[in-house]
Amino acid sequence: MNVFYWTVAGTASGLIIVGLWGVLTRKNILRIGLAFTIADTGVNLLLVWSGYLPGRTTPILNGDVPAAEAVSAVVDPLPQALVLTSIVIGVAVAALFVVVAVLASRRLGTADIRRMKELKW
Amino acid sequence: MNPSLASALAVFLGGMMLAASVVVLFVRDLLSAIIITGMISLSASVLFLLMDATDVAITEASIGAVLATLIFLWGKGKMGGRE
């Protein structure tokens, strides 16, 4: 029973659920963006967790980790590489979200999505 | 890192992140919500470091915790007091 391993998994899943809850129930459009960011953080944590192996070390093969023993000494580098790009994309998309939200709220005079009737069809 | 210390840190940070994420949804002041979201990102970067993902930890600390917070703060300023 590895406490650290399962704690991180629980935290990540909890963040995803709370983030989705916020996206579905909040009314302020900027707060929906914040909830989305939280769910994004949870997804990134879960992806890195899927490549984590307890008791191993960072995938950098310097003097401490000889290349010959790398297979049994380092964690999985692939999920880390995926998450690295995912974080950057997440922030760029959040910037686009915020700009569109600001324009919509200024044009319609409200930040409450219940009153943004033009967006519904 | 000492496994029991890492576990204690993970339990503390994880519990705090989950509590903070619920607070973000319900706190009345939007400014507080934005700052707390940045704090969740910063705690996540510590968890990344504990999971031996150093590159991801650096990226999350510089992008997720700082730039995202800045962008949301700009958005809040531009929206004025509209609720």
Next chain:
Amino acid sequence: MIRTLFVLLVLLVLAAAATSVIPHLKMRTELDGAGLEYARRGLEDTGSINLVTAVIVAYRGLDTLGEVVVLFSAATSVMLILSLFPLGRGPTDPSFIVAHTARVLPAPIMLLAVYFTTHSHLSPGGGFPGGTIMASAFLLVMLGSSSTPAGSKILPALEALSGTTFGLLGLWGTMTLGQFLNNRVIGIGNPGYLVSAGIIPLVSLAIGVKVASEFSGIFAAFRKSGGNR
């Protein structure tokens, strides 16, 4: 009311799906699949000590190129929207503290960014964090001046130059070795030295400058649209 019930239902279904996985979860103790191959052959193949950088730039370089394209379209959309619908009266005067901090801090911040970007194959870091730290140095300079953002002609040029460099480095591999972004086109050298790992440092630099110019463009558009209100 129906809406709240619907949301609760969706969340319950999601939570049930998530909990049904729990009994099947096992702790991973061994590498398998692609990760195993990367750990076994990464250093030999690419000459990069940092395996994460090896995956991002060499093995999955094409995915990174696609990711940079997504970043480019998001940044361009932000700049386009903000230039079509201007929001404010232009930048406001910086306060005393910000103006004086902005004279001192950008240089050390830039040094850190250049270190992260150029040492991506040796230590943690890489083009993505390096580029955003460069962009934050640019943001600090911008916040410290009361005029409109300088260098708005340089940014698109840098963006185009770095994007083209990335593509051409990839095509170089296609033409000489028949594989896009093959980093052995100039030999991998002696792993552990700054000049090693083939074209990985060059591609990393291109990614760093690209990311820096995208985020700087977003911030310049934000700054042009003014402070509060």
